[in-house]
Amino acid sequence: MNNIIIYSTPTCVYCKMAKEYFKTKGVEFTEHNVAEDDAAREDMLKKSGQMGVPVIDINGTIIVGFNKPEVEAALR
């Protein structure tokens, strides 16, 4: 099983693309809306040092932006 967390904002298109990608692949993910969820925003910052979405955590591998090749490589 993959453990996938997406940190996103509702207005971010690349977040939507990433989510659609996981849906078509049939893999489950947890989403945190960092526009609302302050704790998740702190988590995202700690993990990635990033102030930009999406940040995707796949089994502990942190991917910044929707970088398809990197996402594919990180999936089991």
Add this chain to the structure above:
Amino acid sequence: MYELVIIGGGPAAVAAGVYAGRKRIKTALITESFGGQSIVSNEIYNWIGTKAISGLSLAQNLEAHVRDHGAEIIDGEIVTAIAKIDGGPPTGHFLITTKSGKTVETKTIFMATGSRRKRLGIPGEDRLDGRGVVFCSTCDAPLFKGKDIAIVGAGNAALEAAVDSIPYANKIYMLVRGSEMRGDAVTQEKIKSHPKVTILFNTVSQEVLGEKSVTGLRTIEKTTNKATDLAVQGVFVEIGSRPNSDPAKELVSLNQIGEIVVDHKTQASSCSGIWAAGDVSDVLYKQNNISAGDAVKAVLNVYDFLHRNHLFAANK
């Protein structure tokens, strides 16, 4: 050998691909990605025939439409160079090279490469990109809740960035290089009177400050030459865009800002066999519908060119 290679994946390229397919021109479309610049828009209200559509849905529709029309699609590739072979068309042809080293030969080329965001070109910008330096305000404005930010720019994009940020940021500085703002007058009024917003005229950015993340922006007031460090955690860069004309720049005439100069009746460039439309061309108004419409003009003229010079294979 293709009869036409379309470079790009936005509305101009897709419109060209659909028309070329229906005209049975042997076509390849090379693009880095599909959808074009408005992909980041939440809602587009002026794509004719559709009341409202998200940028992402428009991108998906465009891709599906062109894939349905017979052009060969080479995506995930960036064109880096175009060279004339045997003097170029009508007698010779073109050789196109991509970043990954792929080569494609073609009789004609349609440049629909659009434009990309300009960067400030100051110290700290690259290093702190994604660490407080923001190039997609719509995406990232909510991350700056309770923080102070600076927006660099004075046009519509900068105004939009301010609108996106007002619900979240604590204090917003807007850096305007000249003595007045440009962009939509109604939005300007709304922003100017907002208590969170301070507009700094005649002010340019000089350095993005910070170790691991942005802690400030060094600015210069041009009339007094006085430097001031603004204590901000975000720097939003909204200074407009630059045409992606580089791959063709040795072959076609460009204007001062790097746009491909075209004949607005036919979209032909100064180089025989190369056409351009959309944001990479010197069209006055940059819009999705205009890009698509001008691209259609271009392909119809490509079709004439292929016929006139007996380069067209479909009817032989």
